[in-house]
Amino acid sequence: MSSSETRSLMVRDLIKEFDAPGGSNRVLSGTSLDAEAGETVAILGPSGSGKSTLLNIIGSLDRPTSGTVHLGATDVTSLSGDRLASYRASDVGFIFQDHHLLPQLSALENVMLPTIAARTGDGADARARDLLERVGVSGRAGAFPARLSGGERQRVAAARALINGPALLLCDEPTGNLDRDTGMQLIELLRELAADGVIVLVVTHNEEQAGLLERRLLLRGGALVSWEARDG
Ligand SMILES: Nc1ncnc2c1ncn2[C@@H]1O[C@H](COP(=O)(O)OP(=O)(O)O)[C@@H](O)[C@H]1O
Ligand SMILES: [Mg+2]
Numbered sequence: 001m002s003s004s005e006t007r008s009l010m011v012r013d014l015i016k017e018f019d020a021p022g023g024s025n026r027v028l029s030g031t032s033l034d035a036e037a038g039e040t041v042a043i044l045g046p047s048g049s050g051k052s053t054l055l056n057i058i059g060s061l062d063r064p065t066s067g068t069v070h071l072g073a074t075d076v077t078s079l080s081g082d083r084l085a086s087y088r089a090s091d092v093g094f095i096f097q098d099h100h101l102l103p104q105l106s107a108l109e110n111v112m113l114p115t116i117a118a119r120t121g122d123g124a125d126a127r128a129r130d131l132l133e134r135v136g137v138s139g140r141a142g143a144f145p146a147r148l149s150g151g152e153r154q155r156v157a158a159a160r161a162l163i164n165g166p167a168l169l170l171c172d173e174p175t176g177n178l179d180r181d182t183g184m185q186l187i188e189l190l191r192e193l194a195a196d197g198v199i200v201l202v203v204t205h206n207e208e209q210a211g212l213l214e215r216r217l218l219l220r221g222g223a224l225v226s227w228e229a230r231d232g
Pocket of ligand 2: 051
């Protein structure tokens with residue numbers, strides 16, 4: 001099964017321009033990034049620097065003006081049709097600032113939902129229960145999102161992102177709505193999840209959280225540079 005293979009990520013020379021009044025707005029200007037299976041990488045950068053744009057291109061939600069993204073042997077930017085749908089459904093998982101859980105489904109049902117698109121429904125109930133246990137909310141399987149705390153919702157969102165066994169977990173400010181301690185605990189969880197071989201990219205404004213991840217990169221002027229905290 002392709003979903004259990006470990007694969008590395010290779011992002012090369014991404015350029016992304018958006019149409020803007022009177023010309024174009026160049027957001028990414030030659031962005032490159034490598035990550036190995038099991039690696040955790042923080043992506044820092046000011047608001048508007050292109051962090052979400054970069055994650056969306058890696059996750060195939062957007063296309064670059066030029067440049068390439070490879071996950072293992074797969075050339076992500078050239079996918080179309082069924083293969084694009086399969087990449088989105090099975091190879092990559094997203095966690096956003098807002099949990100995007102469906103309010104009318106229980107935590108367990110929310111985690112199982114992506115198995116419909118990926119046609120991986122056999123045994124989905126047991127896999128979803130295992131994942132809820134893994135992310136530390138097994139006691140909340142039957143709860144609806146409105147009854148979950150902010151931290152619990154993001155843990156359920158993490159379980160949902162992992163249900164189809166992705167190689168890549170893309171997290172766009174996943175702790176943006178959480179208090180400090182809950183946010184740090186979520187980052188710790190993401191680290192633990194990477195131990196299974198998933199590549200975890202985390203966009204965050206929080207230098208303390210970034211310090212928990214293996215590598216820190218700063219998106220500045222459309223390119224990624226290595227970043228280290230001023231106070232160690
Ligand atoms: N769909 C779009 N159309 C036009 N401009 C966009 C679009 N998405 C993002 N941008 C622009 O690209 C820049 C980077 O946005 P974004 O990637 O959301 O930054 P960040 O996530 O770092 O805050 C911003 O100037 C934003 O206005
Ligand atoms: Mg953003």
